Amino acid sequence: MIKELRTTELTASAHSLSKVRASEKHPVPSDASYFDYGRPGLIYNLRLPKALRFLDSDYCAGGRQAMLDGEARSQIDRWFPFLFLHVFAGLALFYRPSLTAIWVMVGLYFVRMFAITAFYHRYFSHRTFKTSRLCQFLFAFWGGLSVQRGALWWASHHRNHHRNSDTELDIHSPVKRGFIWSHIGWITAECNMPTRYEVISDLVKFPELVFLNRFDWLPPICLAALLYFTGCMLDIYCPIAGTSGVELLLWGFFVSTVVLFHGVCSINSLSHIWGGKRYETGDESRNNFFLALLTLGEGWHNNHHRFPGSVKQGFFKGEIDITYGILKMMQWCHLVSDFRPVPQEAYDQEQFINKDLSRG
Template sequence: MRQWFDTEAGAEGPDRSPERIDWLRVVPFIGLHLACLGVFVVGVSWIALAVAAALYAVRMFAITGFYHRYFSHKAFRTSRGLQFVFAVLGAASVQRGPLWWAAHHRNHHRHSDTARDVHSPVVRGFVWSHMGWFLTNHGFRTDRSVIRDLERFPELRLLDRFDILVPVALAAALYGSGVLLERHAPGLGTNGPQLLVWGFFVSTVVLFHATVTINSLAHRWGSRRFATRDNSRNNWLLALLTFGEGWHNNHHHFPGSARQGFRWWEVDLTYYVLRTMAALGLVWDLKPVPAAMRGVRRMPDGSDGRT
């Protein structure tokens, strides 16, 4: 049970059953979903919905802009301070720490849609690719050999080890805020339990399932502009839900770009925010898509791979 709070607990032990789901360790994950049923008890208010939506947006950007494009692919540069701020916001998403996330994602690109890809829906099926893989003994571990560049930051190592403390703090802050609003602004119609359920549990669960559709759905449904070695797809609906991540075939064609919507009509909210941050001097050196990489690359059979 120490592993609920300390990701390094038991990390040195043998990995005897790498693909066995560790049911004791995933109890909090199951509880996170069950807690959403609290909406039938606490009711709803406009402010609870607004807080849930705002936390979805902020944390989705932390995942897409920083966990993915920055920590995993180094698609731009930023200061050490801002790097840590968005690492904390990413950890608030309950998608584990930045080192764990980046390590698994880098290995995904190395072995995409092969037997060594831990979350390929082509090889392992939808449910496993969507959430089964990271509930296993192997999924909990971090391949530190692929994140040497990130491990040199002690604050990131500490955050990664005790990543659960951030969402716990967020949940406590939401509950406390609701209590204060009920006391000092009763006209808003909210309270501690309501903000906790909507702002934390519901928002987090929706955020999680939207994020992991890129593992499961974006390798099965959509169009293929580029003849990548995997089954990655471009899906406009997933792109809207995940702030641009749904242009997944584009991304696998050229992973190093800060932009995943290669065409003007491919909406990429994460890239727009990064451009704004660059204009403010908060980030810089956003890597573009080389012009030679933008053209349609035909499939081996001569088609464009569209479905």
């Protein structure tokens, strides 16, 4: 009997020791300043020294839940990043841009706009197509170049927007809070800073995406450094380009980023104010031809709010959707697959509250 008890005690001790060792290897976070991912691994359990925690976008100094439960109001200190971008974009006016700088500025606008519309929006937010894990990571990094935070943060808030569109719970409704709030103000509210991991369980299981989301400043820094370095090299080895490191940094990064930011934000604000409505959606989402051109197809917002699961947002002739066209080419190259189509219901005229099929 004594021998059996000792054996039981030894087994229990060994089991407890293994649990301790496991917890040492994969510590369970208890800090209220972070989301409890509930997963093992370095990326999920990494905690920077206090002096460096400002580099971690998942760190919530006042407590994560306290931030989420906070009042939805703009805070002055949250405006500094936007002021920083706009001030440096303004400095570009003192540098007459070369043709090279203009091409880089325009090119990076559209390349990064596509990353937002195709990847952040149609892939990460709505899962309207499939891709490989490697491409998924590259798409998240590509979107991160846009300086619109990480793919997981973007997707989590966008999913909440669709659940509560133009209600009191909508984080950026111009109908409820006005144009300025829906365009930029909501981003400066502390309650909207944390990533709502609870609504993106399908994405949080990928540690590489969590890493990019936590350190979302890495892609923009890489882009800015690359532009400056490229400009310096062109200035030295290809003077015919007529550009420099400072010029490419100001025009290619800052000006392009500011214009891109307002282009994307116009969908949150103007697309719920300006345009026509084809479908009854229970909100004020609108179709707008001009915004569709500006955002490579996102302007068909009423279409999208009625059928958010469709990879294509321009449903009818004349509804230009450049993002969808590029995704089709990527499909031919086997980079993406399994497109979720426009449902046949979308073409049932009994659905329409506006018969103007070209403009919605």
